[in-house]
Amino acid sequence: DTEVTQTPKHLVMGMTNKKSLKCEQHMGHRAMYWYKQKAKKPPELMFVYSYEKLSINESVPSRFSPECPNSSLLNLHLHALQPEDSALYLCASSQAGTSGGPGNEQFFGPGTRLTVL
Amino acid sequence: AQTVTQSQPEMSVQEAETVTLSCTYDTSESNYYLFWYKQPPSRQMILVIRQEAYKQQNATENRFSVNFQKAAKSFSLKISDSQLGDTAMYFCAFLPNFGNEKLTFGTGTRLTIIP
Numbered sequence: 105d106t107e108v109t110q111t112p113k114h115l116v117m118g119m120t121n122k123k124s125l126k127c128e129q130h131m132g133h134r135a136m137y138w139y140k141q142k143a144k145k146p147p148e149l150m151f152v153y154s155y156e157k158l159s160i161n162e163s164v165p166s167r168f169s170p171e172c173p174n175s176s177l178l179n180l181h182l183h184a185l186q187p188e189d190s191a192l193y194l195c196a197s198s199q200a201g202t203s204g205g206p207g208n209e210q211f212f213g214p215g216t217r218l219t220v221l
Numbered sequence: 222a223q224t225v226t227q228s229q230p231e232m233s234v235q236e237a238e239t240v241t242l243s244c245t246y247d248t249s250e251s252n253y254y255l256f257w258y259k260q261p262p263s264r265q266m267i268l269v270i271r272q273e274a275y276k277q278q279n280a281t282e283n284r285f286s287v288n289f290q291k292a293a294k295s296f297s298l299k300i301s302d303s304q305l306g307d308t309a310m311y312f313c314a315f316l317p318n319f320g321n322e323k324l325t326f327g328t329g330t331r332l333t334i335i336p
Contacts, residue, residue, distance in 0.1 A: 135322050137322070144310075144329070144331070145328070145329075146312055146326035146327065146328055146329055147266070147312075147326060149323060149324070152322050152323070154322065159322070160322070160323060192264060194266065196266075198322065208254070208316060208322060209254070209256060209268055209271055209316075210268075210322075210324055211268070212258075212265060212266035212267075213265070214263075214264065214265045215264050215265070
């Protein structure tokens with residue numbers, strides 16, 4: 105199974121709502137990522153979890169709160185978002201650590217299209 | 222810090238023709254990986270091809286091949302016999318080999334295959 109799944113596919117929320125994005129992989133990967141992607145732009149890294157610990161936080165506002173309950177799951181909790189947070193949110197996974205292996209290539213999910221009203 | 226530059230924001234080519242997308246990068250690392258990712262309008266990011274910097278041989282995957290010039294820090298993607306399904310945004314990306322999972326993307330090239 106070489107698939108990363110994300111739910112929901114689309115999400116519309118108000119600025120006062122609380123919602124969560126979910127990501128799951130069953131490839132035995134120990135690194136998982138959240139990216140934000142605006143239209144016609146490359147993905148911007150938000151968070152990296154390695155062995156279920158947050159290893160990179162790209163100075164993302166606290167209204168985004170990541171959670172890694174186990175090695176297969178990654179959540180992104182959203183609260184008090186702004187309209188400029190509307191974007192495609194991509195999850196990815198890869199092998200982790202310094203061994204290199206097959207290049208630690210990242211496998212991406214289909215994304216959640218988020219609209220903040 | 223690494224930078225990745227894609228100087229062609231948009232390209233178009235007739236179906237069945239060959240097209241080359243350019244990518245240059247800047248790094249002080251000696252060990253790293255380079256990738257080309259494809260993102261069709263359906264939006265899922267798909268890995269097209271991978272190159273290890275320590276390998277001199279250029280990577281190939283069916284109709285996709287790269288021209289990796291390490292000294293020039295150049296990593297172009299050649300698509301042969303282009304197909305309508307190749308229409309997508311293509312991102313070049315850089316990954317250091319050790320202890321850093323941060324993938325650096327270029328700004329992308331929007332490729333359109335014309336029937």
